[in-house]
Amino acid sequence: MKIDFWLLDINHEIVDARPEIRLWGIDSKGKRVLVRDKSFRPYFYLLAEDETAINRIADQIAKEKSQYPDVEKIGVLEKRFFGKKVKAIRVVCRDTEVIAKYAKSMAKIKGVEDHVEDDLRPSFRYIVDNDLRPCGWHRVEVRESLDQLDAQVDGVFDAAEAPTPIDRAGMPSLRILAFSIVCFSQRGAPKASRNPIVIISTCATGQKEKQFVADDSNERKIISNFVSYMQRYDPDVIVGYGSNRFDWPYLLERSKLMGAKLTVDRVRSGPHTSLYGHISVTGRANFDLFDLAEDIPEVKVKSLENVADFLGVVKRKERTLIDETELWPYWVDDKKRPTLLKFSIETSRSILGIASRMLDFAMQLASLTGLPLDHVEAAAVGFRVDWYLIKQAYKLGELIPRRVEQFYSPYRGAIVLPPKRGIHDKVAVLDFTAMYPNLMILHNLSPDTFIGPDEAPQNEITIVPEVNHRFRKDPPGFYKTVLSSLIAVREQIRKQLRTIDPKTIEYKILKEREKAVKVITNATYGYAGWVGARWYVREVAESAAAFGRVTIQEVIKAAGEIGLEVIYSDTDSIFVKHDASKTSLLLKRVKDELNMEIRPDKIYERILFTEAKKRYAGLLPDGTLDIVGMEVVRGDWANVAKNVQEKVLELVLKDKSPKRATEFVRRYIRDLREGKFELIDFIIWKTLTKPVEEYEVRAPHVEVAKRLLKEGWELTLGDKVGYVITKGLGKLFEKAKPYSMVSADELDLEYYLSNQIVPAALRVLEVLGVPEEELLGKERPGSLADYVR
DNA sequence: GCTCGTTGCTTACCT
DNA sequence: ACAGGTAAGCAACGAGCG
Numbered sequence: 023m024k025i026d027f028w029l030l031d032i033n034h035e036i037v038d039a040r041p042e043i044r045l046w047g048i049d050s051k052g053k054r055v056l057v058r059d060k061s062f063r064p065y066f067y068l069l070a071e072d073e074t075a076i077n078r079i080a081d082q083i084a085k086e087k088s089q090y091p092d093v094e095k096i097g098v099l100e101k102r103f104f105g106k107k108v109k110a111i112r113v114v115c116r117d118t119e120v121i122a123k124y125a126k127s128m129a130k131i132k133g134v135e136d137h138v139e140d141d142l143r144p145s146f147r148y149i150v151d152n153d154l155r156p157c158g159w160h161r162v163e164v165r166e167s168l169d170q171l172d173a174q175v176d177g178v179f180d181a182a183e184a185p186t187p188i189d190r191a192g193m194p195s196l197r198i199l200a201f202s203i204v205c206f207s208q209r210g211a212p213k214a215s216r217n218p219i220v221i222i223s224t225c226a227t228g229q230k231e232k233q234f235v236a237d238d239s240n241e242r243k244i245i246s247n248f249v250s251y252m253q254r255y256d257p258d259v260i261v262g263y264g265s266n267r268f269d270w271p272y273l274l275e276r277s278k279l280m281g282a283k284l285t286v287d288r289v290r291s292g293p294h295t296s297l298y299g300h301i302s303v304t305g306r307a308n309f310d311l312f313d314l315a316e317d318i319p320e321v322k323v324k325s326l327e328n329v330a331d332f333l334g335v336v337k338r339k340e341r342t343l344i345d346e347t348e349l350w351p352y353w354v355d356d357k358k359r360p361t362l363l364k365f366s367i368e369t370s371r372s373i374l375g376i377a378s379r380m381l382d383f384a385m386q387l388a389s390l391t392g393l394p395l396d397h398v399e400a401a402a403v404g405f406r407v408d409w410y411l412i413k414q415a416y417k418l419g420e421l422i423p424r425r426v427e428q429f430y431s432p433y434r435g436a437i438v439l440p441p442k443r444g445i446h447d448k449v450a451v452l453d454f455t456a457m458y459p460n461l462m463i464l465h466n467l468s469p470d471t472f473i474g475p476d477e478a479p480q481n482e483i484t485i486v487p488e489v490n491h492r493f494r495k496d497p498p499g500f501y502k503t504v505l506s507s508l509i510a511v512r513e514q515i516r517k518q519l520r521t522i523d524p525k526t527i528e529y530k531i532l533k534e535r536e537k538a539v540k541v542i543t544n545a546t547y548g549y550a551g552w553v554g555a556r557w558y559v560r561e562v563a564e565s566a567a568a569f570g571r572v573t574i575q576e577v578i579k580a581a582g583e584i585g586l587e588v589i590y591s592d593t594d595s596i597f598v599k600h601d602a603s604k605t606s607l608l609l610k611r612v613k614d615e616l617n618m619e620i621r622p623d624k625i626y627e628r629i630l631f632t633e634a635k636k637r638y639a640g641l642l643p644d645g646t647l648d649i650v651g652m653e654v655v656r657g658d659w660a661n662v663a664k665n666v667q668e669k670v671l672e673l674v675l676k677d678k679s680p681k682r683a684t685e686f687v688r689r690y691i692r693d694l695r696e697g698k699f700e701l702i703d704f705i706i707w708k709t710l711t712k713p714v715e716e717y718e719v720r721a722p723h724v725e726v727a728k729r730l731l732k733e734g735w736e737l738t739l740g741d742k743v744g745y746v747i748t749k750g751l752g753k754l755f756e757k758a759k760p761y762s763m764v765s766a767d768e769l770d771l772e773y774y775l776s777n778q779i780v781p782a783a784l785r786v787l788e789v790l791g792v793p794e795e796e797l798l799g800k801e802r803p804g805s806l807a808d809y810v811r
Numbered sequence: 812g813c814t815c816g817t818t819g820c821t822t823a824c825c826t
Numbered sequence: 827a828c829a830g831g832t833a834a835g836c837a838a839c840g841a842g843c844g
Contacts, residue, residue, distance in 0.1 A: 319824090322823095401827095402827050402828080403827090403828050404827060404828050405827080406828095407828070432829095432830075433829090433830080434830080434831095435826095435829065435830030435831060436826070436829095436830070436831070437831090438825085438826090438831060438832070453826090457826090458829090544828095545828050545829095546828085547828080547829070548828030548829040548830090549828050549829085550828085550829085551828075551829050551830085552827080552828045552829070553827095554827055554828085555828080563828095563829065563830095566829095567829080567830075592825065592826055592831090592832095593825080593826040593830095593831085594826065595826075634832080634833060634834090635825085635831080635832055635833080636824070636825045636826085636831080636832055636833070637824090637825090637832090637833075650824090650825070651823095651824055651825060651832085651833080652824095655823095655824075656822090656823060656824065657822095657823070657824090658822065658823065658824095658835095708821090708822065708823090709822070709823085711821080711822075717820090717821090718819090718820065718821095718837095718838095719819085719820055719821075719836080719837050719838070720836095720837070720838095721820080721821065721822095721835095721836075721837075722836085723821095723822095724821095753836085753837075754835090754836065754837085755836085755837080777835080781834095781835095
């Protein structure tokens with residue numbers, strides 16, 4: 023019989039010493055199914071130094087049966103490697119474990135030049151070879167499995183053949199479970215070795231919210247109750263916030279200590295660590311929203327409440343908030359405990375809310391890249407691109423290069439023009455649509471079209487300006503093929519979108535798909551210049567950058583000739599004094615002469631530039647402020663400074679009144695001196711980018727981190743440290759303290775005035791000629807008139 | 812030993 | 827753990843100075 027199923031998770035097992043692929047999905051009737059493919063055999067390729075010797079090598083391996091007992095089949099195939107036709111020996115094995123070992127050993131055989139594709143995980147290999155779409159529909163011929171596994175599904179099937187992806191609208195309705203835990207620790211961060219879990223809160227689609235609360239010492243019970251609830255509800259997706267790093271490892275260790283079984287997956291087993299350092303739950307998709315929060319640059323400190331607030335799930339003001347440093351008093355005090363319970367359930371509620379807004383995008387990314395849902399969420403951008411390219415390479419008959427350590431060698435990037443300082447009225451921004459991808463397509467920049475310095479040039483070639491690298495014009499290279507198709511797909515989605523009602527679910531899903539395609543397209547240039555990339559060839563990225571420089575310079579030159587005043591330019595954009603007819607002339611010229619598309623993006627009513635590059639603020643026609651690069655949008659400035667600067671910008675750009683802006687700052691400072699402030703607005707957040715002991719200088723956030731560590735808090739690479747500057751003598755790092763250990767009256771107001779508030783305000787007002795003394799200093803009646811017309 | 816300008820480390824941003 | 831270009835603060839350094 024044939025069944026249709028939507029692919030949720032995939033893994034591989036060794037059963038009776040044979041590999042077996044397991045596809046976990048949901049069928050068209052909403053039944054949870056497991057499809058097993060026992061026919062899967064892993065393989066890799068060997069390349070020969072001299073292709074005439076290829077059959078001899080293949081024969082030799084076949085003869086060495088004793089050395090390679092798990093080799094099942096050897097064959098010679100026509101493939102491509104970096105665009106060149108090659109003959110490759112395909113070595114098929116019975117066992118997945120031996121692949122890497124055999125490949126390495128066989129690479130030493132005389133005449134063998136290289137080994138490839140031995141570094142692909144079996145389940146990924148299977149996805150690539152069969153063009154499977156995680157979070158997409160498939161059809162497959164199956165028989166009911168004779169050996170029914172103890173799997174928590176409605177049906178177990180043996181695949182008669184590999185599934186094929188099908189076009190089928192809609193998505194099964196998923197059971198999603200959000201969870202969070204609260205641990206009890208009176209000193210420092212909770213340690214699983216000594217501090218118990220006291221609350222587990224869950225929110226799940228179509229379920230009543232549930233809390234598992236330890237009354238005295240029944241932690242074991244709440245864990246097992248949580249586990250049985252998980253089994254009863256049987257979620258498809260489990261979401262947490264920071265769960266890969268905290269909740270899961272904690273639960274694992276506690277359940278081990280308590281002798282409870284954490285059988286939360288669909289094969290009555292526990293969660294395990296997987297490829298991208300995340301926790302995998304077999305048969306379900308375990309999903310940590312914290313990882314996805316990385317993709318929201320607007321949120322600087324990625325706490326759950328901040329992300330929920332930004333996405334409009336739960337406004338910060340409406341949230342019960344307890345700082346992690348003071349959870350325990352809420353637990354021990356009977357009067358306060360209800361607040362803690364509320365905090366905990368609200369945490370899980372927020373998690374479910376965030377999931378409902380982010381899952382669609384993640385699913386589209388999974389389906390596009392071929393990475394299973396839980397992997398795509400955890401994988402960095404580079405690996406998402408990697409997998410997308412691997413899928414495309416397979417379809418094109420290209421061998422997939424191994425990931426090998428490469429020398430890092432930097433190259434020149436884009437051009438940034440110094441802006442014209444001051445305030446300008448009516449400024450239009452023109453920018454290239456996907457400049458780097460289009461340049462790579464236009465000039466066929468690709469690892470397989472690159473002609474090395476020792477290679478003889480052939481046929482028609484392009485010589486890249488400034489860097490003189492050479493590329494074949496034909497045939498189309500790998501990147502050109504892939505990027506063209508991505509751009510075409512995006513165009514097609516856009517066309518489709520125009521025919522659909524924007525209020526429908528279908529529209530939202532397509533929109534998320536478009537976003538996924540865009541993300542992969544835009545990351546390809548960066549990927550090409552990344553030493554970790556499988557298809558890394560520095561010259562490709564270097565050439566794209568060189569073409570980019572030449573191209574934007576041409577545009578700047580043309581703008582000058584047309585008579586458009588260029589105020590600023592960064593990489594692929596120019597800011598010009600607005601003039602509709604001259605602009606359309608420029609657009610046409612760029613299209614005709616450069617073969618590229620430049621597009622008017624927005625027009626600022628007024629825009630302010632300091633002398634610094636990459637920092638400006640503009641007023642849009644709808645009245646919103648677009649603030650770029652300045653303190654307001656930076657996460658490492660205190661709110662007091664950011665708030666002041668934002669207000670100053672507003673007064674300057676909207677009200678055109680530097681005078682009122684100056685008065686505002688003075689009033690703000692006066693209010694501060696009178697004690698009208700809250701500590702939270704003085705916190706400065708900075709990221710730890712390495713382990714504290716590796717720092718060469720004594721920076722405030724590092725000193726604070728050291729102190730927190732000493733007091734038993736856990737801080738690791740990538741964590742944000744929040745500190746404030748307190749009164750006292752000495753260097754800044756000696757005056758910096760963790761914000762949670764300081765009261766408002768200890769703050770060093772003078773520091774915040776002279777190093778945060780005034781500089782932030784002055785950054786703007788300086789442009790308008792307002793001197794520092796005017797903000798800080800004594801009242802000088804009438805002096806404002808000196809510089810404010 | 813102190814002051815002051817320079818250098819380098821560090822972080823976070825822009826396209 | 828996608829690229830390079832950029833601003834900016836602060837610690838550390840070192841020259842100059844009785």
